[in-house]
Amino acid sequence: MTTVGSLSPSTGASGAGELLQLMLDGTPRTRAELIRLTGLARSTVGARVDALLSAGLLAPSGEAASTGGRPPAQLAFNPDAGVVIGADLGATHALVALTDLRGRVVAEKAFEIDISTGPEVVLDRVARTGRALLSGAGRRRDELVGVGIGLPGPVEHSTGRPVLPPIMPGWDNYDVPAHIGNALGAPVLVDNDVNLMALGEHATMYRDVEQMIFVKVATGIGAGIISGGRLHRGAQGAAGDLGHVAALHGGSTPCTCGNVGCLEAVASGPAVVRALRERGIDAGDTRGLVQLAKSGDLAAASAVRDAGREIGHVLATCVSLLNPSVIAVGGLLAQAAESLLAGVREVVYGRSLPLATGELQIVASRTAGHAGVIGAATMVIQHVLSAEQVEAQLSAAAAG
Known part of the structure; x- marks a missing residue:
């Protein structure tokens, strides 16, 4: 069996943190298995295991199958x-x-x-x-x-x-x-917040996905980017600020950032509520808009779908640039998922190259508001x- 190259051959309890990384997958292992995995001396592994047991980070987890004699004890990461x-x-x-x-x-x-x-x-x-x-x-x-x-x-x-x-x-x-x-x-x-939603959605539902975008559509619009399996924040932490990208039909609509024509100004929950109010339909707020759309109100559903199209135009560029496997859409307005996602999918699949969209999933968040x-x-x-x-x-x- 190959050894884990990141583990250093130092002695004593030093190196216990590196040994713990092996155990974070939740798989119970015996001391003998850890010795084989790491290639380290029995005494070194023993000292590191004992340190982790004393700290409560490892705990006994039953016994392995016996090959003769007393069954060896297994250890596992202790999430408590x-x-x-x-x-x-x-x-x-x-x-x-x-x-x-x-x-x-x-x-x-x-x-x-x-x-x-x-x-x-x-x-x-x-x-x-x-x-x-x-x-x-x-x-x-x-x-x-x-x-x-x-x-x-x-x-x-x-x-x-x-x-x-x-x-x-x-x-x-x-x-x-x-x-x-x-x-x-x-x-x-x-x-x-949307960086953390991306991290939560990825850790819970898409752990094996290397490239992913999480989009939050609520009072504002933003995206969290998972690249190479890790959260990508950008040089100053501003990566994924989709809400202040110019929208295709943004025109001169003022935005809270002081600019005009931003995606957030025309496709966020409050923006859609305002657009409906101008047509004589008072949804109250974003929650009211979601309820109208889900109850079958054609005007509300159409307005939410239009918002999805605006978001889709921006995401089509992101797809060409980042080539994600999954785009997960969350936030309050995404509770009207059928209408919003229909608009997003229509534009992204229509505007992006087939090579980038052939296996692309555009889905509603699956963490039920806990991302x-x-x-x-x-x-x-x-x-x-x-x-x-x-x-x-x-x-x-x-x-x-």
């Missing part, structure tokens, strides 16, 4: 070794969830917000909800390994600070990680369970 809080914040809604270390949601709370009230009000509510979820699940504060937050605007991922977010007055350059970190006592990672919180948790999990972070945690525990 800690918990993560993931928060998906939109312009008017929030979903906060508590997950295990596999990103499985164990408790959640949804509530209405107004993102324009500013960071203190919104983030204090998130922190209170997180504490309530921990308490309700019977988990201690020291079991919280991290918090992930998705925001509906551009974010400098390295600092977790929003950058000139169009619909978030008072949030520009606000230190979100410090605010939440002080309130919950755990590391905090922040990203754009954002799962992605937020996945972002944290990938960080805290990386080899480097596990090594740091074990070293700190040993020193303490």
